[in-house]
Amino acid sequence: MRIAVVPDGEGGGRLRELAADGVSEASLWRVSDLAGAIADYEKHAAESPRWVWASTDEVYPPLMEHSLRIGRCHDVALVEALLLGHQGRFGEARSLGAAWARLHGRDVPPDLAHHPGTGVVPQATLFEPDLSTLPPDVDRLAALVEVHADQQRRIAALPSPDRFALLAAVESAGALAAVEMAHVGVPWRADVHDKLLTEQLGPRPSAGARPGVLAELAERISDAFGRQVNPDSPAQLLRAFAAIGHPVPSTRSWVLRRVEHPVVPLLLRYKELARLHSANGWTWLDTWVQHGRFRPDYVVGGVVSGRWATRGGGALQIPKVVRRAVVADPDWTLIAADAGQLEPRILAAVSGDHALAAAAGSDDLYARLAGAFEGDRQRAKIGVLAAMYGQTGGDAAPLLRTMRRTFPRAMEYVDAAARAGEEGLLVRSWLGRTCPPPSPMWRRIVLGDAGSGAPDGRDGRDSDEGDPAGRAARERGRFTRNFVIQATAAEWALVFMAAVRRGLAALDPGAGVPQTVFFQHDELVLHVPRAAVDSAVEVLRGAEVETRHLLFGATEVRFPLDIAVVECYADA
DNA sequence: TTCGACTGCCAC
DNA sequence: AAACGTGGCAGTCGAA
Numbered sequence: 077m078r079i080a081v082v083p084d085g086e087g088g089g090r091l092r093e094l095a096a097d098g099v100s101e102a103s104l105w106r107v108s109d110l111a112g113a114i115a116d117y118e119k120h121a122a123e124s125p126r127w128v129w130a131s132t133d134e135v136y137p138p139l140m141e142h143s144l145r146i147g148r149c150h151d152v153a154l155v156e157a158l159l160l161g162h163q164g165r166f167g168e169a170r171s172l173g174a175a176w177a178r179l180h181g182r183d184v185p186p187d188l189a190h191h192p193g194t195g196v197v198p199q200a201t202l203f204e205p206d207l208s209t210l211p212p213d214v215d216r217l218a219a220l221v222e223v224h225a226d227q228q229r230r231i232a233a234l235p236s237p238d239r240f241a242l243l244a245a246v247e248s249a250g251a252l253a254a255v256e257m258a259h260v261g262v263p264w265r266a267d268v269h270d271k272l273l274t275e276q277l278g279p280r281p282s283a284g285a286r287p288g289v290l291a292e293l294a295e296r297i298s299d300a301f302g303r304q305v306n307p308d309s310p311a312q313l314l315r316a317f318a319a320i321g322h323p324v325p326s327t328r329s330w331v332l333r334r335v336e337h338p339v340v341p342l343l344l345r346y347k348e349l350a351r352l353h354s355a356n357g358w359t360w361l362d363t364w365v366q367h368g369r370f371r372p373d374y375v376v377g378g379v380v381s382g383r384w385a386t387r388g389g390g391a392l393q394i395p396k397v398v399r400r401a402v403v404a405d406p407d408w409t410l411i412a413a414d415a416g417q418l419e420p421r422i423l424a425a426v427s428g429d430h431a432l433a434a435a436a437g438s439d440d441l442y443a444r445l446a447g448a449f450e451g452d453r454q455r456a457k458i459g460v461l462a463a464m465y466g467q468t469g470g471d472a473a474p475l476l477r478t479m480r481r482t483f484p485r486a487m488e489y490v491d492a493a494a495r496a497g498e499e500g501l502l503v504r505s506w507l508g509r510t511c512p513p514p515s516p517m518w519r520r521i522v523l524g525d526a527g528s529g530a531p532d533g534r535d536g537r538d539s540d541e542g543d544p545a546g547r548a549a550r551e552r553g554r555f556t557r558n559f560v561i562q563a564t565a566a567e568w569a570l571v572f573m574a575a576v577r578r579g580l581a582a583l584d585p586g587a588g589v590p591q592t593v594f595f596q597h598d599e600l601v602l603h604v605p606r607a608a609v610d611s612a613v614e615v616l617r618g619a620e621v622e623t624r625h626l627l628f629g630a631t632e633v634r635f636p637l638d639i640a641v642v643e644c645y646a647d648a
Numbered sequence: 649t650t651c652g653a654c655t656g657c658c659a660c
Numbered sequence: 661a662a663a664c665g666t667g668g669c670a671g672t673c674g675a676a
Contacts (some may be wrong), residue, residue: 309672310655328656330662351657354670379666390668393659465664558665597660
């Protein structure tokens with residue numbers, strides 16, 4: 077059962093049950109307590125309803141304020157973006173109003189930016205802003221029902237409607253999970269974080285000033301150079317290194333590490349600490365952590381490959397050292413579950429390469445592959461990654477020859493994606509997420525579009541120097557080569573997360589309710605009452621099996637979960 | 649003063 | 661060892 081929902085912005089709203097065809101009218105009603113009505117339905121409906129709404133970002137957060145958790149939804153904006161992408165129209169406006177306008181041949185309004193504010197500061201809005209971009213005279217509910225029905229038709233007309241429907245479902249489930257995670261937050265011990273900062277940087281300085289340790293290092297660096305140098309300025313550092321007879325092409329750490337001069341260790345230390353201070357220092361702590369929780373702002377589908385992005389807070393790049401501050405509440409524990417070696421396993425599954433799939437049936441895929449690479453696990457790993465990333469430099473060439481010989485179908489899968497990219501074609505993930513088309517500029521340079529006739533001459537072997545067409549083509553080839561893997565890996569993670577979410581919701585709440593608090597590409601972190609740890613781990617294990625079968629059927633590929641039950645995230 | 653390009657480092 | 665994919669973000673520096 078699908079039910080279309082339009083909030084009225086004052087706590088109530090209108091709902092309409094959708095018949096199986098998505099169009100004909102079933103019951104329609106108006107409620108003054110939307111959260112209550114939805115909760116009733118979730119509780120009493122024979123089958124878990126799927127709520128159809130314009131955008132989870134807009135509709136779900138106010139419902140969560142009423143402690144409402146819903147099971148399933150269809151997020152019209154997210155699904156619209158997926159469908160547009162599939163048509164090669166990546167990036168076009170996706171909101172309900174835009175989809176409605178396209179249906180009616182009207183001017184398509186651009187999407188409005190969603191500004192939930194910076195993490196901890198709650199939005200003090202009197203009215204929920206309407207971001208649907210529908211014209212004011214159009215009935216919201218009627219438009220929603222119409223656009224949803226159209227989306228269902230478009231999905232049904234695709235070559236693999238079942239797969240795409242699964243994609244639409246898990247993308248929507250991800251949106252629910254993202255709102256829930258932002259609401260719950262990652263348990264974060266500000267005192268531990270502060271102590272860590274003080275140990276490394278010295279006492280907290282007054283606003284804007286350099287912490288003591290950094291200031292001292294900066295002084296010693298200037299002394300070592302024999303001139304005043306701001307170590308935060310790459311330009312000044314380049315000049316300073318040249319002046320002391322050690323010219324460097326850049327000031328990257330790995331470049332400096334090869335320079336033998338007493339200033340280098342000082343500088344490396346400075347860079348490390350300066351990074352900590354600027355990215356995850358006291359300012360970050362003040363901005364993003366409050367009441368013992370870090371609340372990042374996830375952007376579902378924010379990455380072309382379908383991975384999530386975050387807006388502010390840098391949630392997807394929390395450095396290892398800072399994870400010390402992520403500590404479970406008393407009598408609670410953290411469960412970190414990540415899918416080890418996810419991408420090569422995805423490659424094995426989607427390509428149907430039996431040799432690679434056999435290796436992917438073991439816990440350590442790379443170790444299994446070592447035999448083909450002179451017994452060297454590390455070389456096997458580089459070979460596999462080079463195949464998926466399109467690496468050609470370094471030692472990659474001989475490893476790729478081995479890959480091609482040993483895993484021909486896997487290599488052909490990624491090579492085909494790369495060729496498609498170089499020709500300006502689109503590639504898709506396993507479930508149908510589609511890469512963006514090349515830019516007009518790219519088409520001009522590589523394909524010679526827009527009048528100039530034949531493509532620029534290139535034979536694929538020339539070096540990058542002076543061959544912008546070849547360079548651009550290979551760059552896009554690497555992108556599409558990686559896209560088919562990364563995007564499918566992201567799908568695995570979404571399906572897995574949806575399965576975990578459903579499994580946790582079905583647990584007996586008597587032992588306390590486990591919460592998903594963090595998601596990072598191929599890793600899920602749960603915050604779990606001690607009494608519920610075993611059942612939560614069971615849910616995770618079951619979700620992996622379910623995900624594997626749902627995506628790949630009876631494959632021999634395994635997706636082993638590394639599950640760590642810890643007090644502190646740094647110990648995972 | 650504001651803005652964007654650029655550099656560099658963090659995560660997967 | 662350092663050209664290999666997706667990103668976010670802070671800082672510098674020159675242009676508007």
